Amino acid sequence: xxxxxxxxxxxxxxxxxxxxxxxxxxxxxxxxxxxxxxxxxxxxxxxxxxxxxxxxxxxxxxxxxxxxxxxxxxxxxxxxxxxxxxxxxxxxxxxxxxxxxxxxxxxxxxxxxxxxxxxxxxxxxxxxxxxxxxxxxxxxxxxxxxxxxxxxxxxxxxxxxxxxxxxxxxxxxxxxxxxxxxxxxxxxxxxxxxxxxxxxxxxxxxxxxxxxxxxxxxxxxxxxxxxxxxxxxxxxxxxxxxxxxxxxxxxxxxxxxxxxxxxxxxxxxxxxxxxxxxxxxxxxxxxxxxxxxxxxxxxxxxxxxxxxxxxxx
Ligand SMILES: NC(=O)c1ccc[n+]([C@@H]2O[C@H](COP(=O)([O-])OP(=O)(O)OC[C@H]3O[C@@H](n4cnc5c(N)ncnc54)[C@H](O)[C@@H]3O)[C@@H](O)[C@H]2O)c1
Numbered sequence: 001x002x003x004x005x006x007x008x009x010x011x012x013x014x015x016x017x018x019x020x021x022x023x024x025x026x027x028x029x030x031x032x033x034x035x036x037x038x039x040x041x042x043x044x045x046x047x048x049x050x051x052x053x054x055x056x057x058x059x060x061x062x063x064x065x066x067x068x069x070x071x072x073x074x075x076x077x078x079x080x081x082x083x084x085x086x087x088x089x090x091x092x093x094x095x096x097x098x099x100x101x102x103x104x105x106x107x108x109x110x111x112x113x114x115x116x117x118x119x120x121x122x123x124x125x126x127x128x129x130x131x132x133x134x135x136x137x138x139x140x141x142x143x144x145x146x147x148x149x150x151x152x153x154x155x156x157x158x159x160x161x162x163x164x165x166x167x168x169x170x171x172x173x174x175x176x177x178x179x180x181x182x183x184x185x186x187x188x189x190x191x192x193x194x195x196x197x198x199x200x201x202x203x204x205x206x207x208x209x210x211x212x213x214x215x216x217x218x219x220x221x222x223x224x225x226x227x228x229x230x231x232x233x234x235x236x237x238x239x240x241x242x243x244x245x246x247x248x249x250x251x252x253x254x255x256x257x258x259x260x261x262x263x264x265x266x267x268x269x270x271x272x273x274x275x276x277x278x279x280x281x282x283x284x285x286x287x288x289x290x291x292x293x294x295x296x297x298x299x300x301x302x303x304x305x306x307x308x309x310x311x312x313x
Contacts (some may be wrong), residue, residue: 001025001183004077006102008035008066010046010158010262011120011151012083017051018162020058022187028066029073039066050159074109079184081149083120092269093277094124100134107135107142116172116180118147122207122267124274128171128200145177148200150207155261167194171203208271212285215268217252218259219288222295225255258295265292 001024005016008030016028030036035045042056058064067073074080084098099121106117117135119128128146135142148171153161168188170181178197182189189195196206225235235255243250259265268289275282 001079002077003027003184004029004073004080005083006030006073006080007083007085007098007121008032008039009083009085010048010155011153012081013039013044013055014048014051014153014158014162015081015083015120015151017054017058017064018159019184020061020063021054021163024063024184026058026064027073027076028064029070030066030068031070033068036066036068048155048158054159070105071109074106077115079116079118079180080106080144081118081120083151086121086123086266086270088266088269091273093273094122094266094270096123096127096130099123099127100131103131103135103146104138106144107138110139110142110144112141112143114143114145114176116145116147116177118149118181118184119204120149120151122150122211122263122270123148123204124208124270125201125204126274127204145172145174146200147172147177147181148203149181150203152207152210163188165193167196169196169198169203169206171198171200173200208267211264211267212271212288214252215259215264215292216284216288218264219291219295221253221255222258222298223291226295226298257299258292265289268292 003019003024003026005012005026005028008016008028012028012030016026020026028039038045039055042052042059044052044055055064082099082102084102086094086096086099089095099119103117106115117131119131128148132146135144150169152165165188168185170178172178172181182195185193185195221239224238228235228238239253239255242248243253268285272282272285272289
């Protein structure tokens, strides 16, 4: 199958190279000419285990190409992945300008051909619906169908995660669109990877539900650790014991300075912002966010005390 990928950042490049490894013909598009020039030579601007190898192999096998030509990118794929960034705005909401830019460009250049545009970027519930509306506004005869297919990979394990997902989530509004995605992921589905087919908003929500749950678990364990410090209790033994309860599990139970990285803080704030826009204030999630900010300084006095001890002052 012919697949285009818009955005060759972390998610786009892993998706493109992995889909090429599954046998698809993939064209990756980016507005960053310097990045594309490097990728055409098989050079990556970041390190991810196993990624360089599959990029180079698929370039050699002529299953993976790179371009800055947006029109070519739209016309190439029967399925087009939107993997552009969705950074945090000042008010915490997700900045969707790049996602909408790609949707409108796809509508403009797809003519009346049937294609699916798949949002893989993390976007708040309602975004696929908004993209569909914008595409019709740009091209009233547009036959491109929106699909939501959030990505759950972790940096540092991205290639493995893409190829061994806990689940593949697909939100669509027609049988035809679901069938296209089954074809895209045939190589994984034949290995019995679980597939969740649902509507746009549910698929979009699943990504936030996943990340906010993990962020909450981290804040929960840090709160426990802070209490343990005042009680003479050992947090490591407490978390070891509670992790043995299978309803809790052993993962994400390490106390520390709170969560960070490129996704958790922005995703927690984005779902808060979109809920508030709809008139609901998610107080628990707001507290998870606030608590995480406070946690960054909670350990500071202890770190300073340790440093003093080491330097002998
Ligand atoms: N990084 C992760 O671990 C991770 C995991 C899961 C989901 N996500 C989500 O995936 C999305 C992408 O994340 P990322 O880390 O890959 O972002 P990134 O910033 O690394 O890459 C985005 C790329 O999109 C390109 N781009 C911007 N506008 C474009 C356009 N109009 N046409 C073509 N390319 C364009 C940029 O030049 C850049 O190369 C975000 O929504 C993020 O939240 C990220």
